Amino acid sequence: MDTALNIVVVEDHDALREVTVEALCNMNHNAVGVDCAEALVDEIGAFPIDLLVVDLNLPGEDGISLARRLRSVQPDVGIIMMTARSQISEKLSGYENGADLYLTKPISVEELGAAVGALARRIKRREQDRPGFVLNRSGLFLQGSQGGVGLSAHEAAMLSALARAPGRRLESWQLIELSGKADADLSKSTLEVQIVRLRKKLMQAGAVDQPIKAVRGQGYQLCIEVTVA
Incomplete structure (x- = not known):
């Protein structure tokens, strides 16, 4: 070991x-x-x-x-x-x-x-x-096979929403609503940056390949199982 x-x-x-x-x-x-x-x-x-x-x-x-x-x-x-x-x-x-x-x-x-x-x-x-990935919502912390990673409040909210969604998939507007942004065009570009950052943190915790993938014309799908604690 x-x-x-x-x-x-x-x-x-x-x-x-x-x-x-x-x-x-x-x-x-x-x-x-x-x-x-x-x-x-x-x-x-x-x-x-x-x-x-x-x-x-x-x-x-x-x-x-x-x-x-x-x-x-x-x-x-x-x-x-x-x-x-x-x-x-x-x-x-x-x-x-x-x-x-x-x-x-x-x-x-x-x-x-x-x-x-x-x-x-x-x-x-x-x-x-222990389970592969565990999200501590209150502690803003993700635990994975390679260790733990701190998350921002918004990153934790996005990951929690994706983990609990049917098929672990949400449309872009649903994720944008979590941030409370009003300008849809600006929010979509901001959302892309936020997803990239969250994807990097998932990989730091032990995820491989693409833990969050873009669904063309719709939104994003979480490709790993995350337990929300």
Whole structure:
């Protein structure tokens, strides 16, 4: 079983973040680093996350709050907290707020590798057992075989409507109505751009070929099964 993961390291100490990312890449994982919780937003849409490695003492939103928030919208994500906080009450708080593992600094590369490897086996096993694509409407998140992808509110609404439509097909005017646009000609060109973006996100999550195809003179059809949760 391929246990390579897409990993984001959230650590504000530049040198430690770079060393951690390099170590994870050397373990054949796909890893990137950001220096704060706010910067993670840019990665969620473009980089499907399997595992978050997060420091607790971050500028702005702290690691506990970030883990709790991400866990609420992506229940299957792996979360490793790395911190100098070693009190039992702090460890319990970490686990209560979404941590799979709570590691106390300093952490060796070997220990981190073993922790990530153990979680990787669990995460990949869960991916094999769950449905192909699941749309979390409230969390604006699509989970697929290649990981999770963040969606805009309008993208989630379009995907939900297509998934629930007879034959998973809707006419252009029906999709345009979801955006509330009044100018039909302008809206059709805008709709094409929106469909292209949504199609790319479906492919990031694991769809192949054309997950949404245009139906000439009518509208669009969703060509994969998506469960709306």
